[in-house]
Structure formats: C-alpha cells, structure tokens
Amino acid sequence: MAPSQTLYPRSTVKRIIKAHSDRKLSKNVDVMIFLDYTLFLQDLIREASIRSKQAGERGVSARTIRKATETSLRKFKG
Template identity: 60%
Template structure:
C-alpha cells in the first residue's frame, strides 16, 4: 500500500515557528503545533455547536463560531 499524502509541510511549520519565536526549535515542534491546532479547531466546533443549539439554530453558523472564538482562544493561550 502506498503512503498517504502529507497532512502538513513539516519544514514550513518549523520555519514559521522559528521566525515567530526567535528561538531554536526542536525536532518534533511541528507535530506539537499541528496537534494543538487540531485540538483548538475541535474545541471551537464543539463550543460553536453548543452555542448554536442555545440560539435555536439548525446547524453551526458563522455567527455561533464568532461568538465562541474569543473564549476558545483564551483557553489555548500559552
């Protein structure tokens, strides 16, 4: 079986993190950043779904995502 496509460009993520932090980055920093991103998006969608149900909407809308974005970002702020 052939390997699947790459999920993200590892070298590019490392370069971006290094440029923003100004520090040396380890070998697995790209994996950590990617997993943190996935957890953030998962949490954002979950909170937006809760907010949309409270508002009586049928599905997740841009409005419900906007309402919960600030709180979700605050949870993930390091």
C-alpha cells in the same frame, strides 16, 4: 493523496516558526503545533455547536463560530 506522501514540508514549517519565535525548536515542534491547532478547532466547533443549540438554531452558523472563538482562544492562550 498516497499514504506515503507528506502533507507539508516539515523543514519549511520549522523555518517559518523559527523566524517568528527567535528560539531553539525541538525536533517535533511542527507536529505539536499541528496537534494543538487540531484541538483548538475541535473545541471551537464544540463550543459553537453548544451555542447554536442554546439559540435554537438548526446548525452551526458563522455567527455562532465568531461568538465561540473568544471563549476557545482564552482556553488556548497558554
């Protein structure tokens, strides 16, 4: 993908978010949601990696991700 192209239509994302929240949205709300999502995934992978090492596994499996999901969701509940 060329660097000048956008990855998603910002107006569509804002419309979806507004339909679910019934609140006024700031100018860059879609960017903030994307960054929060990225931080959540980073934390989830870190927690799953720690759990898999503690269990003596060689890599991260779907089971360790499911176990780490609850912990990560609690941190990002807001």
